[in-house]
Amino acid sequence: MDKIAVGKNKYGLGVFCITALKKGERILDFSGPAIVFEYPLSQYQNEGHAVQVGYDSYIVPQGHGYYVNHSCHPNAIIEAVTGLAALRDIDxxxxxxxxxxxxxxxxxxxxxxxxxxxxxxxxxxDFKYLPPELQRRYLQLNAVPPFVTVDIPKVA
Ligand SMILES: [Zn+2]
Structure with a gap:
């Protein structure tokens, strides 16, 4: 059984935990049709749902991945570019x-x-505009794909 399901939040649809997830557990993989930046993203209706997977490449996730929302205080992180893993136990x-x-x-x-x-x-x-201490935290969590960090000074 899937541990997650699409459901409604205050603003629209989102992905919800239905069976407890452990910290570090892989929640889903983003997979779907690839698009490149030259295909004008601004004309692409669902740009906000596209997941960047390279300097100029994106995928439009199918299934649950399409509905995962943003939070400035997240409970999940990107893992190995196209995965999503639990940052903490999720109920x-x-x-x-x-x-x-x-x-x-x-x-x-x-x-x-x-x-x-x-x-x-x-x-x-973009990541490069985050406060340095937040950048450092995400880098330490290994939550930042390599194409995002090319312009970021190395942190200890
Ligand atoms: Zn926010």
């Missing part, structure tokens, strides 16, 4: 979210955030 009923900024280096897309976290940044932008 049934919790919505599964990751920080979209961890997988973004594109300078073409931002999103207003209404995640409601006290840590909410208000506007979601």
């Amino acid at each position: 049934p009923g919790e919505e599964i979210c990751f920080d979209y900024s961890t997988g973004m280096d594109e300078d073409s897309w931002t999103m207003r955030c209404l995640c409601g976290s006290p840590h909410c940044r208000g506007l979601i932008k």
Whole structure:
């Protein structure tokens, strides 16, 4: 049985835990048709759902992956570019979210955030614009795909 399901949150659809997930557990893999940046993303209706997987390449996830929302205080992180893993134990009923900024280096897309976290940044932008201490935390968690970090100074 799937441990996750698509359900409704305050703003629309999201992915929810239905069977407890352990910290570190793989939740899902993003997979679907590949698109490249030259295919104008701005004309692509569902750009916000596209997952960046390389410097100029994206996939439009099929299935659950399509509905995973952003949070500035996430309970999941990107793992090995196209996976999503639990950042902590997640209980049934919790919505599964990751920080979209961890997988973004594109300078073409931002999103207003209404995640409601006290840590909410208000506007979601590329990883390079995150506060340094947050960058460091995500880098230590290994949550940042390599194509995102090419411009980021190495941190100890
Ligand atoms: Zn937020």
